[in-house]
Amino acid sequence: MPSAQTVNVGKQASVDVWVNGVSSTADAVGGFTVYLNYNGSLVSLAPIFGSQLNEFTDSSATASQAYASAFASLSATSADLFASQVNSFKLVTFTFQTTVLGTSHLTLDGASSLSNADGSASLDFTIGRDATLTAVPEPSTCVAGLVTALLAAMPAVRRRFARR
Numbered sequence: 001m002p003s004a005q006t007v008n009v010g011k012q013a014s015v016d017v018w019v020n021g022v023s024s025t026a027d028a029v030g031g032f033t034v035y036l037n038y039n040g041s042l043v044s045l046a047p048i049f050g051s052q053l054n055e056f057t058d059s060s061a062t063a064s065q066a067y068a069s070a071f072a073s074l075s076a077t078s079a080d081l082f083a084s085q086v087n088s089f090k091l092v093t094f095t096f097q098t099t100v101l102g103t104s105h106l107t108l109d110g111a112s113s114l115s116n117a118d119g120s121a122s123l124d125f126t127i128g129r130d131a132t133l134t135a136v137p138e139p140s141t142c143v144a145g146l147v148t149a150l151l152a153a154m155p156a157v158r159r160r161f162a163r164r
């Protein structure tokens with residue numbers, strides 16, 4: 001996951017979850033369950049998920065946690081999966097809609113899991129860094145606020161110069 005993203009309020013931001021260290025067919029990921037925690041009062045999960053495995057079995061979201069689960073097709077072998085996963089690959093993409101100003105911390109939950117090609121064994125993994133998603137005002141909103149403040153100050157400036 002990226003360490004931080006800054007996005008204008010009302011815009012979308014995507015967060016990719018990557019798997020690194022796939023060095024043999026025994027490490028090939030054939031299935032996963034990912035839980036991503038976030039602040040639902042600041043961002044909402046868009047109904048867009050993507051996965052390298054392309055066989056979603058389930059995806060959902062609550063007010064504070066996104067969930068995605070998938071398994072590779074039954075015809076995929078360990079060798080097939082390994083060929084597309086050597087070293088690192090994007091496991092899943094979560095897309096968020098920013099709703100209000102603020103910063104939401106994004107953390108992978110410890111209940112997340114990876115399994116081998118046939119689903120018979122869990123793979124050991126370490127959760128990397130957490131991320132933040134910060135919603136900021138649109139630049140045009142800032143400019144409009146500045147122009148409004150200047151216009152509001154104009155009568156006071158005129159009166160001050162008229163007295164001189």
